[in-house]
Amino acid sequence: xxxxxxxxxxxxxxxxxxxxxxxxxxxxxxxxxxxxxxxxxxxxxxxxxxxxxxxxxxxxxxxxxxxxxxxxxxxxxxxxxxxxxxxxxxxxxxxxxxxxxxxxxxxxxxxxxxxxxxxxxxxxxxxxxxxxxxxxxxxxx
Numbered sequence: 001x002x003x004x005x006x007x008x009x010x011x012x013x014x015x016x017x018x019x020x021x022x023x024x025x026x027x028x029x030x031x032x033x034x035x036x037x038x039x040x041x042x043x044x045x046x047x048x049x050x051x052x053x054x055x056x057x058x059x060x061x062x063x064x065x066x067x068x069x070x071x072x073x074x075x076x077x078x079x080x081x082x083x084x085x086x087x088x089x090x091x092x093x094x095x096x097x098x099x100x101x102x103x104x105x106x107x108x109x110x111x112x113x114x115x116x117x118x119x120x121x122x123x124x125x126x127x128x129x130x131x132x133x134x135x136x137x138x139x140x141x
Contacts, residue, residue, distance in 0.1 A: 003036070005114070006118065008118040038112070039106075041077070042102055094126045100118070
């Protein structure tokens with residue numbers, strides 16, 4: 001099953017938060033071949049930046065997390081004009097940043113769903129406009 005995830009899901013792979021178990025289940029499904037996770041290349045920057053500001057992460061722990069993140073061999077789409085234009089349209093319509101719209105746009109372009117843990121931005125604002133987004137939960141597994 002092909003799924004797009006955003007950085008709010010991937011951060012949970014490295015930091016114990018609510019819905020961490022669900023995020024780990026998605027990651028583990030990708031590793032064992034039962035899920036096909038897709039991301040934009042922006043996700044790597046966003047995850048590293050989010051972890052950099054977590055108190056439990058120093059530069060060594062962050063370096064290990066970055067290495068692990070690349071080691072999961074996520075299907076990665078580079079930012080290109082088609083993706084950026086689709087994200088721009090979603091951003092304007094949903095009143096969110098282009099950064100937040102990119103994974104939703106990727107899901108739309110791939111004909112699948114974007115799973116997010118960001119309830120207030122990606123989920124509420126884009127779901128209300130009919131975009132293919134689901135909130136990370138046991139039901140999304």
